[in-house]
Amino acid sequence: MREIFMPPAGKRQMLVSALLDWYGANGRHLPWRMRDGGHPDPYHVLLSEIMLQQTTVTAVIPYYQAFLARWPDVCALASGRDEDVMQAWAGLGYYARARNLLRAAREICNNHDGRFPATACELGTLPGIGPYTAAAVAAIAFGEAILPVDANIARVSARLLEFSEPLPRGLEKLRKLAQGICPEENAGDFCQAMMDLGAMVCTPRHPGCGECPIQTFCKAGKSGNAEAFPVKSLKKQRPVEHGVFYVLEDGSGQMAVRRRPPHGIWGGLLEIPSSGWRGAHALPQNFEACAEWEDAENFRHVFTHFTLEMEWRRGVLLSQEMGPPDVRFLPWQEVVRAGVPSPIAKGLRRMMGK
Ligand code: SF4
The missing domain is CATH 3.90.79.10 (Nucleoside Triphosphate Pyrophosphohydrolase)
Structure with a gap:
């Protein structure tokens, strides 16, 4: 694999500003988000992130709202009966997610006085919370400068850097490189902006490079080669x-x-x-x-x-x-x-x- 050059610090700052400006004007308005620069409730972020795994935003919204109406905070959920939670989850699929959500909620309620740990490192030690979810909650709810690399962010990052190592094998390396772009301030908005860019502009097929706010910083966008990235692992290549x-x-x-x-x-x-x-x-x-x-x-x-x-x-x-x-x-x-x-x-x- 050839060497990857990160944009210098000044350019990274310009990239961050361009993306945040775009997000302010075009980002999706979703019920679990705060759009005034504040940090949303970590329970809301946890609930939405777990529901969004393998499921579309459109399908998640009514479930998210129904859960919040019935279990408005993490301790209310922790005291919910398993069968009620599973029944409320019915239709979303992948029921292991509901069980993980309950395990995490009970741990937070029973052993952390109902308060979420504030770092990805600590969140990652809770049962039912993997590294991606821990990073998402830490960045979005607590502003930690950590990038939760989901499929959208992986795609945008791989194209930005023309990361030629096949994924998912090279994901850990990409995660570290992409982390270098994440700003210390406004990390939560930056992460959500990357997610939205991946969902709305930098799509798997036919990415809209011509309308992309960060095209001037993007290697694949400039070379006209966006769809060649991310490179897939050999098995699926x-x-x-x-x-x-x-x-x-x-x-x-x-x-x-x-x-x-x-x-x-x-x-x-x-x-x-x-x-x-x-x-x-x-x-x-x-x-x-x-x-x-x-x-x-x-x-x-x-x-x-x-x-x-x-x-x-x-x-x-x-x-x-x-x-x-x-x-x-x-x-x-x-x-x-x-x-x-x-x-x-x-x-x-x-x-x-x-
Ligand atoms: S320029 Fe194209 S490839 Fe690069 S981030 Fe934007 S949409 Fe994606």
Whole structure:
């Protein structure tokens, strides 16, 4: 793995400010949050964080409100009957979470006078509370400068740093690196801002880098490579294929294109000839002999089921008589506008310097 450079302190501060400004204007209004700079009740944070594991925000909100109405503080919950709590949890699934919640509440009530420990380290010693939940409660409810690295924060951090070690194997290392971005002040808001950015902008597919408040600090956002991160562990890693893409020009500002068959990858779209990967169709006869080819900039594109290393070559037709069959020549701009697949459009724009 190549070395990872953290942004220098000044830039980190700018990143934090940009993200917090965005969060102030765009962050989600959720019933367990305080949006005026204060810290929410740790019981509210604990309840919401445990419910949110494996479950969507939309599904959690009515359960969260029902729990608070019935058990308004941690000691009320601790004195609840197991069967009542499990029944109230019904429909949320993953019932071990409800049991963990009860164990933690009873420990806090019985052995800590109903007061939550205020650090991730102490919270992590309570039964039923894992490292992630401990960090979330410590940061959001007590302002400790610790980043709870959930799936959203892992994704944003991996992209920010172009962290190329596969996850989850490299998660501990990523956690330590990401911790270096977490500010000493406003840590709770910063964590929630990272969570919201991951849920709303830096999504697993089609991240909105163009509208992202921290794009100027983000390595993957700047290189246009966001979807390649986080890299998945080998077990789940996509196979990598290698394809060669040919930009054949006719010497008058036009390039060779052809129409793909209606079905399969990029069905029915215009393409430039390519070879060597699962979506490639046979090259026209004598195609490679009709020009002298130069290498151009390569890049990778991530499909759902595989990653495509795209090798680009560019050449000018040696003579009009050598024009290959099955292709037609169109002006560059027209090709890009005609709705070629986005990785091909991206490669062509790079060649045009746009
Ligand atoms: S620039 Fe793109 S990849 Fe980077 S954090 Fe923003 S949305 Fe994510």
